Amino acid sequence: MTRLLAPLNAPQTSVVIADQLRERVLDGSYRPGEQLSEANLAAQLAVSRGPVREALQRLAQEGLLVSHRNRGVFVVELSPGDIAEIYAAREAVxxxxxxxxxxxxxxxxxxxxxxxxxxxxxxxxxxxxxxxxNLAKQDLKFHATLVEATGNSRLVRIYATLAAESRICMVHLENAYHRPQALTEEHQRLVDLLDTGPWEALAAAIRTHMATAVEDLTMLMAERDRLLDSESGPRTTPTSHGA
Known part of the structure; x- marks a missing residue:
């Protein structure tokens, strides 16, 4: 005889916690490399440590957090190599x-x-x-909408992780757009080519768009790191965690 599970009247606590923590990672409230204490989070949320641990594990699986044995859980730090990998994957999708x-x-x-x-x-x-x-959110909304238009749930799911990592890149670089005035024109060109083609031109435009983003983000990351070095002395370059 099949044993039925009891229905839940509300979302699982760990899912709700994961949603809150995810947004704070993505909006920059938690900085790259910042440690998230399971005990402190449980105290702030007035819950037991179990659902907090599950939420942290979920975000680690999504690539937003990284767990170091005997050290704890930290917000992921993205290197120039990570940026290149993220945007190569985005280009393919x-x-x-x-x-x-x-x-x-x-x-x-x-x-x-x-x-x-x-x-x-x-x-x-x-x-x-x-x-x-909000411009970064609008930018990623454009690309997510393109992927969602396929109706392919697996592509959408894959892209969600890449978009989250891209947002982390952008939010910690203040102005993530080296040529902001060209942003509208670049995206409008993608729309026009999607509408009328030819396909070869659209494919080339997507490729160029991604390459430009990698170039801009890498340059801005280097500028930020030079500024931090001048203010506080040499830093240890973060190790690439992979995309």
């Missing part, structure tokens, strides 16, 4: 997504083009306001 949408159902492609165009239209106001944190 977005190329696949773009081709699926480009060659797919005309009505679905038209709907995707319209949604993406609306996202691009909101970028100039964020740039004018120097609102880099």
């Amino acid at each position: 977005e190329q696949a997504a773009a081709r699926t949408v480009f060659e797919g159902n005309r009505d679905l492609k038209a709907a995707a083009v319209a949604r993406l165009g609306m996202i691009v239209a909101e970028m100039p106001a964020l740039i004018a306001a120097n609102d880099w944190k």
Whole structure:
């Protein structure tokens, strides 16, 4: 006889905790390399340590935290090598997504083009306001929407982790855009090419877009590190954790 599980009336505590911690990692409240204490978090949240431990394990599996034996759990630190890997993976996923949408159902492609165009239209106001944190979210929303337009749940799931790592790169670099005024134009070009093609031009534009992001983020990371070195002395370069 099959034994049925009892229904839950609310989300699991560990899931709720993981959601809160994830957002604080992604919005920069917890800095790269910062240690997250299981005991302190449990005290702040007024819960036992069990669900906190489960939440930390979940975020470690997502690549947002890293656990060091006998030392604890830390917010991941991304190196230039990590940035290159993240954007290489993003390029592969977005190329696949773009081709699926480009060659797919005309009505679905038209709907995707319209949604993406609306996202691009909101970028100039964020740039004018120097609102880099929300601009980064809008940027990633554009790319996530492209992937979601495929209707492929596995691509969407893969991309979610890459987008989270990209957001960590951006949020800790203050202005993650070396050429902010070109951002709207670059994304609008992707929309136009998705709409009318040709595919070869769209594929090349995605490739260039990712390469430019790697170049800009790597340069800004180097500038930030030089500034930190001048203020506090030489630092130890973070070890690449892999994408």
